[in-house]
Amino acid sequence: MKNGAIVFGNVSIDGCGNKEYRVVTHAHADHYKHILTSSKNAKKIIATPETFAILDGLGIVVPYNKRYELSTGRKIELNDMVSIEFLKSEHIPGSVSTVLTANEMTVGYTGDFKFEGTEVISKPDILIIDATYGSPNHIRSWTNMDVLNEILALYNESENRVWLYGYYGKIQGVLLKLRELGFNEPVVMTSKMYRITRNLSKIIPDGFGEYFLLGTREAKDLLRSKVLVMDHATSFYRYRNTRIGMHILLNGWEFRKPVVQVDQKSFIASYSDHSDYLGTLRYVEESKPKMVVVDSSRSEYAGFFAYIVRRKLGIDAIAMPL
Ligand SMILES: [Zn+2]
Numbered sequence: 001m002k003n004g005a006i007v008f009g010n011v012s013i014d015g016c017g018n019k020e021y022r023v024v025t026h027a028h029a030d031h032y033k034h035i036l037t038s039s040k041n042a043k044k045i046i047a048t049p050e051t052f053a054i055l056d057g058l059g060i061v062v063p064y065n066k067r068y069e070l071s072t073g074r075k076i077e078l079n080d081m082v083s084i085e086f087l088k089s090e091h092i093p094g095s096v097s098t099v100l101t102a103n104e105m106t107v108g109y110t111g112d113f114k115f116e117g118t119e120v121i122s123k124p125d126i127l128i129i130d131a132t133y134g135s136p137n138h139i140r141s142w143t144n145m146d147v148l149n150e151i152l153a154l155y156n157e158s159e160n161r162v163w164l165y166g167y168y169g170k171i172q173g174v175l176l177k178l179r180e181l182g183f184n185e186p187v188v189m190t191s192k193m194y195r196i197t198r199n200l201s202k203i204i205p206d207g208f209g210e211y212f213l214l215g216t217r218e219a220k221d222l223l224r225s226k227v228l229v230m231d232h233a234t235s236f237y238r239y240r241n242t243r244i245g246m247h248i249l250l251n252g253w254e255f256r257k258p259v260v261q262v263d264q265k266s267f268i269a270s271y272s273d274h275s276d277y278l279g280t281l282r283y284v285e286e287s288k289p290k291m292v293v294v295d296s297s298r299s300e301y302a303g304f305f306a307y308i309v310r311r312k313l314g315i316d317a318i319a320m321p322l
Helices: 035-041 049-058 144-157 170-180 191-201 217-223 234-239 277-287 302-313
Strands: 006-008 011-013 021-023 044-047 067-069 075-077 082-088 096-102 105-109 126-129 162-166 187-189 211-213 228-232 246-250 259-263 266-269 291-295 316-320
Touching: 021 035, 035 044, 044 049, 049 067, 049 191, 126 277, 144 162, 144 170, 144 246, 144 259, 144 266, 162 170, 162 234, 170 191, 170 228, 170 246, 187 191, 187 217, 191 211, 191 228, 211 217, 228 234, 277 302, 291 302, 302 316
Parallel strands: 011 021, 021 044, 044 067, 105 126, 126 291, 162 228, 162 246, 187 211, 187 228, 246 266, 291 316
Antiparallel strands: 006 011, 075 082, 082 096, 096 105, 259 266
């Protein structure tokens, strides 16, 4: 639909399609939009426990009687008509791709994804794909782990606090990966970041390590020496000239090199939770769908990417909505 909703049978995904069931693939604004309208009209809102946890942290509270928590890897029959399955998608905590089956027809929607770590929807009749980076100009020759290692090197070099800026959900995914890389110092977070992390901690109890809310006594104590502070992406431009310390923005639209220095104490890190152009193409190749629909409501490169799928892979492909 023009508003970005993907509708099939009595299900509407990532947009309001006035259907009995509303699916939210992950807690990013362009995917949970109109959720409160859907909450009024739909029988159930279907999302992973992590997605509801992030939404609660953002203050977007879906009524409890409307929630249907479906964990990654699980499948439900909505009625005689449609079954729905969530597959693991590497993007932010709780992200899934969705497989809908009805009358022996299968429609898969990738949602937002990073190819590495995502379970590919196998041989659907129709594959609806996100192509945020749908142009050959969008290629990264480094991995997110390379970028995180450079961020850790900057942190180690810094003598003062280091601010890390990113979107809600993305920051929590980054913190989980930094912990996996062995970064075990406590971190400080601004209020919404903290609330989201705290809610996710109930589902992912061990992953986040120690974290504290900015402004509390513990955080003030930590800020006396070097510490990593996590804040929303928009604060990078607002506060980097006035806040003490080093500033690092996570930005997937940076394609020059893993970390670009902007001024003496500011950096842009090319960390993305979306596939680049090559990863998006590889997804289609591995999925082997009969037909591809490229989501043009969330990518301006959808039409071009559909052309590439037809031309390079010989698979019927169109961009929708038109
Ligand atoms: Zn997203």
